[in-house]
Amino acid sequence: MKAVSCERGTLSVVDLPSPAPSRGQLVLEVRRCGICGSDLHAKDHADELTDVMDEVGYPDFMRQDTPVVLGHEFVGEVAERGPGAPKEFRAGAPVVSFPMVRAAGGVHMTGLSPLAPGAYAEHVLAEASMSFVVPNGLDLDIAALTEPMAVALHAVRRSQIGKRDVAIVIGCGPVGLAVICHLRSLGVQTIVASDFSATRREMASRCGADVVVDPAVDSPYTAAGESRTITEAQQLFELAVGSMEKLRRVPGWSHLYRIADKVGAASPKRPVVFECVGVPGIIDGIVRAAPVQSRVVVVGVCMGTDHFRPAVANGKDIDLRFVFGYTPLEFRDTLHLLADGKVDASALATGTVGLGGVARAFEVLGTAEAHAKILIDPQSDAVSP
Numbered sequence: 001m002k003a004v005s006c007e008r009g010t011l012s013v014v015d016l017p018s019p020a021p022s023r024g025q026l027v028l029e030v031r032r033c034g035i036c037g038s039d040l041h042a043k044d045h046a047d048e049l050t051d052v053m054d055e056v057g058y059p060d061f062m063r064q065d066t067p068v069v070l071g072h073e074f075v076g077e078v079a080e081r082g083p084g085a086p087k088e089f090r091a092g093a094p095v096v097s098f099p100m101v102r103a104a105g106g107v108h109m110t111g112l113s114p115l116a117p118g119a120y121a122e123h124v125l126a127e128a129s130m131s132f133v134v135p136n137g138l139d140l141d142i143a144a145l146t147e148p149m150a151v152a153l154h155a156v157r158r159s160q161i162g163k164r165d166v167a168i169v170i171g172c173g174p175v176g177l178a179v180i181c182h183l184r185s186l187g188v189q190t191i192v193a194s195d196f197s198a199t200r201r202e203m204a205s206r207c208g209a210d211v212v213v214d215p216a217v218d219s220p221y222t223a224a225g226e227s228r229t230i231t232e233a234q235q236l237f238e239l240a241v242g243s244m245e246k247l248r249r250v251p252g253w254s255h256l257y258r259i260a261d262k263v264g265a266a267s268p269k270r271p272v273v274f275e276c277v278g279v280p281g282i283i284d285g286i287v288r289a290a291p292v293q294s295r296v297v298v299v300g301v302c303m304g305t306d307h308f309r310p311a312v313a314n315g316k317d318i319d320l321r322f323v324f325g326y327t328p329l330e331f332r333d334t335l336h337l338l339a340d341g342k343v344d345a346s347a348l349a350t351g352t353v354g355l356g357g358v359a360r361a362f363e364v365l366g367t368a369e370a371h372a373k374i375l376i377d378p379q380s381d382a383v384s385p
């Protein structure tokens with residue numbers, strides 16, 4: 001089969017043996033595979049990622065000098081069923097799969113380890129237990145977005161955001177846009193999106209952002225016009241002393257205070273901030289600029305060492321959460337949200353290339369901002385997105 005091999009920072013179309021399914025596995029004929037930001041990073045800085053993954057306990061991540069087939073965001077049609085794989089996976093059925101397979105005595109990350117070749121290829125291996133038939137004739141371009149949309153669903157669930165909260169999304173690349181799509185579908189009333197690129201701000205509006213901000217011009221933290229947020233410690237001190245001056249005139253004031261506290265009326269209104277950039281300095285920037293008691297969900301993955309001053313976060317009572325990946329249930333639920341039309345991710349898919357166009361697509365994604373997600377269609381001859 002034809003596949004795109006990545007080795008020492010070079011992508012080339014090569015001929016590889018097609019995979020054979022073991023017990024409980026499927027071979028899929030790849031129909032679409034998304035190019036992920038982590039693929040771009042892995043192409044040139046695999047060893048950096050390898051060190052990180054080694055530290056979190058996965059030693060078999062790809063390395064710079066070992067050829068690997070990338071691609072973990074895929075939809076394919078069942079081409080072959082291994083022994084024991086359920087009959088629901090009939091030949092030709094469109095399927096999306098959680099990108100992990102059993103191989104070489106362990107479980108490996110599809111498209112990010114030499115032990116589990118990915119879907120920048122005509123065929124890819126998947127576990128039937130981690131695979132889901134695409135329902136409702138969902139468009140294959142959209143089905144291929146299941147994986148990145150699952151990353152965003154996980155982030156939004158971990159944020160515990162409510163409809164009345166203000167959401168502030170920093171960075172409108174594919175991850176930020178995916179987060180906005182889910183926030184919109186949840187019915188979050190105020191979604192602020194911030195990005196330096198006008199193209200990406202426009203995409204953010206199409207995904208459902210209510211307010212878009214160029215951070216070079218305006219602050220995303222004040223753009224919602226929310227008057228009950230506090231940004232200065234001085235205001236917080238005033239709130240504390242001012243409220244107590246009033247409260248202490250009331251007999252049983254502590255009881256009243258406790259009730260107000262329970263319903264969230266005793267503290268300033270805090271936004272939920274989604275960090276979707278993942279470059280050094282961004283966490284520090286958010287901690288410095290975000291209102292008191294903001295909940296900050298770090299979705300962007302910053303590879304290198306980064307610095308921020310914890311005391312500033314302490315001083316503002318900032319709630320900082322780091323998120324990664326998704327559960328098999330979140331993956332399945334994302335597929336159904338897309339197929340039932342409850343989440344509209346159509347603005348994300350902005351271009352398609354064949355296997356011969358992957359190297360060019362990487363260049364385009366690395367330099368321009370005209371694209372969010374470029375999909376690979378192994379049956380296409382397109383060499384440019």
Ligand SMILES: [Zn+2]
Pocket residue numbers: 036037038072073147148
């Ligand atoms: Zn990805």
